[in-house]
Amino acid sequence: MTPQDSAPTEEHPSAEDEVVRICQDLIAFDTSNYGDGSGPGERKAAEYVMGELTEVGLDPVLLESEPGRASVLVRIEGADSERGGLAVHGHLDVVPANAEDWQVDPFGAEIKDGCVWGRGAVDMKDMDAMILACVRELARSGRKPPRDLVIGFLADEEAGGVKGSHWLVDHHADQFEGVTEAISEVGGYSVTFDGKQGPQRAYLLQTAEKGIAWLRLRAHGRAGHGSVPNDDNAVVHLAQAIARINQHVWPREYIASVRQLLDGLSDLTGASYTDDDLGALLQNLGGAKGFVEGTLRDTSNFTMLDAGYKHNVIPQSASASLDCRFLPGHEDDLMATIRELAGEHVDVEVVHRDIALDAPFDAPLVEKMKSALLAEDPGAAVLPYCLSGGTDNKALKRLGITGYGFAPLQLPADLDFAPMFHGIDERVPLDSLRFGARVLGKFLADC
Secondary structure (H helix, E strand, O other): OOOOOOOOOOOOOOHHHHHHHHHHHHHOOOOEOOOOOOOOOOHHHHHHHHHHHHOOOOOOEEEEEEOOEEEEEEEEOOOOOOOOEEEEEEEOOEOOOOHHHOOOOOOOOOEEOOEEEOOOOOOOHHHHHHHHHHHHHHHHHOOOOOOOEEEEEEOOHHHOOOOOHHHHHHHOHHHHOOEEEEEEOOOOEEEEEEEOOEEEEEEEEEEEEOEEEEEEEEEEOOOEEOOOOOOOOHHHHHHHHHHHHHHOOOOEOOOHHHHHHHHHHHHHHOOOOEOOEOHHHHHHHHHHHHHHHOOOEOEEEEEEEEEOOOOOEEOOEEEEEEEEEEOOOOHHHHHHHHHHHHOOOEEEEEEEEEOOEEOOOOOHHHHHHHHHHHHHOOOOEEEEEEEOOOOOHHHHHOOOOEEEEOOOEOOOOOOOOHHHOOOOOOEEEHHHHHHHHHHHHHHHHHO
16 A cells, blocks of 8 residues: 655654654563464554554554464555565564563563663564654655565564464465565674774674574483383483584585675774684674674574483483574585484484575665665674574565565664573663664665
């Protein structure tokens, strides 16, 4: 639907004016996703988004994969609908939060120390708020964006998007008709380091992301009494497999986006590096260092264990959950390595898998993102990087849509931002939200 034809007035707040309120409103909805079908779902947050969109004359649709698991989509007609459309999307679900670990109520959306605190403030109700605020401003202005926009607020990303983005692609692909590119979470935030000429700010624009292989290792053995020797113990088989996999050293490989990031950092800082020694260079990234380290090789991390039911009973099976992330083109090799390391007594089951992504940094859409950032922060640099996690852009790739991570935030140099993804005391500065709303608004007006 075309935004309503109404000129902006003093009664209509700008995106910059509204973004903090919307972020608080969204955080206050507990949309915790436990990954097992439990939890409150996204429906209440989706209904809120519907209200914010219809209030400014748009005609969104709410789509549920099952009761409570709701996504919202709205199409905004562009000045040139013959061009490929742009999807701008975020997810409404969040990972769970243990309130006892936090300084504040994780769903209280409290403003403290110049930040909005709460689960989702970083991942990713901050970006949801920026999108919603900018779309509301666009609708009120009566202006058409350069091309069609498909705006999405999606369910279930934190569990792989099975009940969100992937379900939409499977059952409502028509909603994305004509869309060729997309932007979503994580990329576009700033890091500050010592450059050649003094403090230097750089924005990390996500052009690639690793693939996902969530695996379950299931060991089999002979059940028996805990007092009787047993040379076919499932718990032992599993423990040995865990040790072998944990001790495996995955070889390094520098994909294009990682190489460009490292070279760019080296040029800005004057710090040299070798493929075997990145230590000094990566220190410049602060908390984002871990994200980048996760993209230098494939990874495998054990996350859950399940075995036995009584102290004096040897169980016949034992299982462990393994989170693997692979670089583009590495999935087959990773799976073969895991199966070999698991050994003959352990089956490897795929619980969930998804593809790796790799998009060009030298692209017109990237130039538009850079232009919007540099209009607000002229002295900054913009560098590509690969995300060690995953986003809903994976699902859209099945429709041929090229996705980037662009959630623009100018962050204080001393804020340890990246570790707050899925961490405690998650928070985003108010000034960063307002900066993001300005940048995203410029981008959507020029995309």
